[in-house]
Amino acid sequence: MTFEEIYQAYWQKVFRICMGYVNDVDWAKDISQETFITVWQKLPEFRNESAIGTWIFRIASNQCLRQLEKQKRMPKSELPEQLEEKPENPNELQISFLYKCIAELNEIDRIIISLELEDIKQAEIATIVGISESNVRVKIHRIKEKLTEKFKQHEQR
Amino acid sequence: MSSDNFKDLWNQQSTPAPDVKDFLGKAMQLKKKLRNKIILLNLLLIATAVFITGIVIYFHPQMITTKLGVLLIITGIVTFLVSNNRISKDLFKKNMDYSTKEYLDQFIRLKQKQEFIQKTMLNLYFILLTTGIILYMYEYASRMTTAGALTTYGVTLAWIALNWFYFRPQAIKKQLSKMNEIIGMLENANRNLEA
Numbered sequence: 001m002t003f004e005e006i007y008q009a010y011w012q013k014v015f016r017i018c019m020g021y022v023n024d025v026d027w028a029k030d031i032s033q034e035t036f037i038t039v040w041q042k043l044p045e046f047r048n049e050s051a052i053g054t055w056i057f058r059i060a061s062n063q064c065l066r067q068l069e070k071q072k073r074m075p076k077s078e079l080p081e082q083l084e085e086k087p088e089n090p091n092e093l094q095i096s097f098l099y100k101c102i103a104e105l106n107e108i109d110r111i112i113i114s115l116e117l118e119d120i121k122q123a124e125i126a127t128i129v130g131i132s133e134s135n136v137r138v139k140i141h142r143i144k145e146k147l148t149e150k151f152k153q154h155e156q157r
Numbered sequence: 158m159s160s161d162n163f164k165d166l167w168n169q170q171s172t173p174a175p176d177v178k179d180f181l182g183k184a185m186q187l188k189k190k191l192r193n194k195i196i197l198l199n200l201l202l203i204a205t206a207v208f209i210t211g212i213v214i215y216f217h218p219q220m221i222t223t224k225l226g227v228l229l230i231i232t233g234i235v236t237f238l239v240s241n242n243r244i245s246k247d248l249f250k251k252n253m254d255y256s257t258k259e260y261l262d263q264f265i266r267l268k269q270k271q272e273f274i275q276k277t278m279l280n281l282y283f284i285l286l287t288t289g290i291i292l293y294m295y296e297y298a299s300r301m302t303t304a305g306a307l308t309t310y311g312v313t314l315a316w317i318a319l320n321w322f323y324f325r326p327q328a329i330k331k332q333l334s335k336m337n338e339i340i341g342m343l344e345n346a347n348r349n350l351e352a
Binding site for chain 2: 003004007008011012015016019020025028029033036037038040041042055058059061062063065066068069089091094095098099106107108109111117118119127128129130131144147
């Protein structure tokens with residue numbers, strides 16, 4: 001796979017994972033970009049083509065974790081252009097609520113649920129995160145329960 | 158809300174990928190910038206060394222203390238620049254494709270090491286610089302009157318003392334609190350991984 005092909009195939013997925021982590025479009029774009037810069041730099045050394053997805057998602061997750069070092073991002077209020085955007089999708093409110101709920105989880109849960117929603121196999125998630133498959137399964141179950149609960153409360157309001 | 162619905166909602170979030178050519182242009186630029194930074198830093202190091210050597214040659218110091226002083230000052234400056242050069246940060250980038258668990262472990266270890274190095278380096282820098290200045294001044298002060306020499310040393314030592322007792326602890330405290338905060342967050346993430 002050439003870099004261009006990887007970029008086209010994975011940009012959207014990586015962006016969503018970053019978006020699940022920070023829930024801020026511009027910030028997520030920045031992290032996605034950093035992820036692809038690492039991919040671009042390290043691609044010549046990468047040999048195991050069958051596991052390219054795992055490799056890219058590991059880099060993306062670690063780039064997300066690195067954000068712990070730079071928590072002091074500009075507050076969203078400084079990005080007025082984003083507030084003026086009109087929702088194009090009728091589900092916009094629900095989508096943003098989902099991403100908001102995910103961003104409220106702890107760092108690890110955010111990464112795990114993002115990978116799960118991206119339809120990545122639980123065995124692969126286990127390899128990406130470095131915990132056992134059964135642990136992944138338990139965590140996903142708990143996170144989904146939490147999200148369902150939040151949606152229930154949200155709908156009742 | 159079922160989990161299929163979550164997936165459905167999740168997938169509706171999208172943003173157009175920036176053009177790959179734009180992206181590659183940016184990546185190249187970044188690489189160039191990084192290289193320029195390294196070149197600039199090295200030039201700065203060389204210029205400092207040349208400048209100080211120039212002073213030594215120009216003033217023809219006679220005593221070994223002066224030469225030793227200059228050597229210590231140069232060592233101090235080099236130590237400081239090198240430790241601030243984020244060498245560890247660049248090394249760290251190599252392991253971006255570790256699993257989350259390995260990455261976190263390494264991240265925590267690195268931060269703890271960085272915390273130690275920063276503190277040690279800052280102290281070392283001050284000690285080298287102070288000793289260097291005191292030695293360097295000796296030759297010139299010995300040619301002054303006693304009062305002149307005392308004043309020169311007095312003012313210099315007062316300035317050094319202010320740095321040592323006021324600015325140094327402040328700098329260390331600031332670094333420490335920032336570092337501890339990050340380490341705390343990382344350890345918390347690590348606990349969540351195990352839970």
